[in-house]
Amino acid sequence: MTTSPTSPAPHATAPRRGSATCVFAVCPRASADALADALASVPGHVTASGPVRALAAGPLTAVVQDVPAEAFTPEALRERLADRDALERYARAHDEVVAATAATAPAIPLPLATLYLEDARARDALTADAQRFLTVLDRVTGRDEWGVKLTLTAPAPAPASPPEPAPAAQAASGRAYLDRLRGRQHARDDRRQAAYDAARHVRERLRPLAAASRDLRLQDTDAHPQVANTAYLVDRSGAGAFAAAVAALRSAPETAGRVRVELTGPWAPYSFTGEDHDENPG
Known part of the structure; x- marks a missing residue:
């Protein structure tokens, strides 16, 4: 299961006293020395009680930080994560550490608030799951x-409404009104179908340029409904070709006027830490 970076870790151990070990990411063991230098200037968690550091865990290196245990009891954690502003601060701090890690070494981001009572508990848990982590790192x-x-x-602006008809013309006007309603519904249906066809074309064009892809939850708004929200895992050597393909799709006949195409990234591979994705042909 892939967990959002703004969701508490399902496997976190709730701390009770003293300090707890917060785990941000997992890397290969060989990355420890480079990570020590890269993380020295990263502040990390907003409630941290120590620096961000590398922790050896069998064949892995975990990026961790000491945090006050009393701030992460189940009750305190629920209260803090229910506060949208606090959640945003925590998520941003978490992502800054993950981004600094991923810029230095292959990295698997872990969910927000992945906590253990102490380093030894974190080391044991990560070592026990080492084979899965190594597979994802590969x-x-x-x-x-x-x-x-x-x-x-x-959609195109609707035409102005005609003047109110005279009473003798109301019956015919009523039929015309129903016809207009049906026409507008057909137009909406055609517009959405064209958008889905465009989304299929985009996927067919981009999937061969990525190692894997994953459809994410749509982020609809009333004004701008989404028809696709897809994460792609792309070789760094192919990032230029991928971005160029997205740029070309914005003006392609299959998409222009149907959907707005937005590219974001590059990000740490949050969406590819589990198995719920499609392996794509290269």
């Missing part, structure tokens, strides 16, 4: 996550 090494979002374009 998948993401040399690759970044890119996001492609497709948003339905705005």
